[in-house]
Amino acid sequence: MALKWTDTLDIAIELFEKHPDVDPRYIRFTDLHAWVTALEDFNDAPDKSNEKILEAIQMAWIEEAE
Template sequence: MRWADIEVIIEALEENYPEEDIENLSLPRLHKRIISLLDFDDYPSTSNEFILETIKKKWIKLREDNINNQ
């Protein structure tokens, strides 16, 4: 997966870190979580604050949707 694969990234984050406190997760820590994903295959340095904020917001939404659908 690459930085542009936001939906795939958030699914992998939710699968690997289901107990993560996303709201309080710093962007540097989020970055580390993403680049440590098994299938992540992109240059770590090509991310930026906008990409990380987008991933964080979408991950929060995914978590909320999962909770509401239970």
């Protein structure tokens, strides 16, 4: 499954599984962007993200972690 920036919940689940010791409430967007683009299934243009998308991924990750 190829992940796009709009797949916020799927990205959050992948990040939760890949980085179980990270508290997503305290992640910087620069780190989040790098981790998303490094996901094996991620297949979208890195420059298509913005703060709104990264925030949505972060919120989904926080919900997944709880």
